[in-house]
Amino acid sequence: NSNPHFEGMKEFATLLETRNKSGLRWRYKFYPDDDHSSAAFISEYDALRFFFEKYRADYNLVSTAEQLKSQYQQLSKELGITFLPPERITQTFGSVYLSLEKYDIAQEFFQLNIDNYPKSSSAFANMGQYWKTRGDKKKAIEYYEKSVKIFSGNEDSQNNIESLKKDLKDVK
Numbered sequence: 001n002s003n004p005h006f007e008g009m010k011e012f013a014t015l016l017e018t019r020n021k022s023g024l025r026w027r028y029k030f031y032p033d034d035d036h037s038s039a040a041f042i043s044e045y046d047a048l049r050f051f052f053e054k055y056r057a058d059y060n061l062v063s064t065a066e067q068l069k070s071q072y073q074q075l076s077k078e079l080g081i082t083f084l085p086p087e088r089i090t091q092t093f094g095s096v097y098l099s100l101e102k103y104d105i106a107q108e109f110f111q112l113n114i115d116n117y118p119k120s121s122s123a124f125a126n127m128g129q130y131w132k133t134r135g136d137k138k139k140a141i142e143y144y145e146k147s148v149k150i151f152s153g154n155e156d157s158q159n160n161i162e163s164l165k166k167d168l169k170d171v172k
Contacts, residue, residue: 005036025050054078057089065108068093084116091126098133106130121151128160137164 013028020026027050031039054075062068072085094109110130113123128143141164147157 006030055083057085057093059093062093064105065090065093065112068109069112085112087113087117087120087123090116091122094126094130098130103130103134119150121147121154121157123147124150125154125157125160128157132160132164137168140164141168 009028016024016026016028027046029043029046031042034042054071057068057071062071068085068090072083076082090109090113094106094113097103097106097109107127107130110123110127113120114127117123124143124147128140128147131137131140131143141161144157144161144164147154148161
């Protein structure tokens with residue numbers, strides 16, 4: 001019992017496998033438990049994952065800000081458009097390394113966010129948290145103030161400024 005639609009897809013996949021001189025990125029997948037109508041949903045999801053697989057940061061492979069930056073530079077080169085490492089992903093890396101007390105690595109991730117997103121209140125607040133964790137209250141205040149200057153509604157940064165200034169005042 002032959003299915004001409006399926007046979008045509010297999011033939012096209014064979015052509016791509018044997019004659020793809022352009023470097024076209026493609027993937028073929030058969031869904032044996034689905035039919036024409038149900039395969040559409042899962043194949044669209046798989047297609048989006050395939051298209052954006054290099055956009056995702058692999059937490060098992062990235063261990064420095066430079067590696068993350070390089071990954072997105074390569075993606076930008078391949079796609080012909082600039083992609084920066086997403087702010088939330090970069091922040092997560094920084095926060096993880098900060099919690100692991102790998103301070104130099106954490107600082108590099110937080111600085112990468114400041115470099116990439118200089119108008120982000122949270123990028124400066126993250127660096128404020130870094131310096132607060134390191135015990136440098138004056139530097140922490142400096143970054144929290146930059147955070148509030150960008151977004152005056154950043155209550156967390158405002159609270160940290162007040163608390164740190166009180167701590168500095170109490171020490172004197």
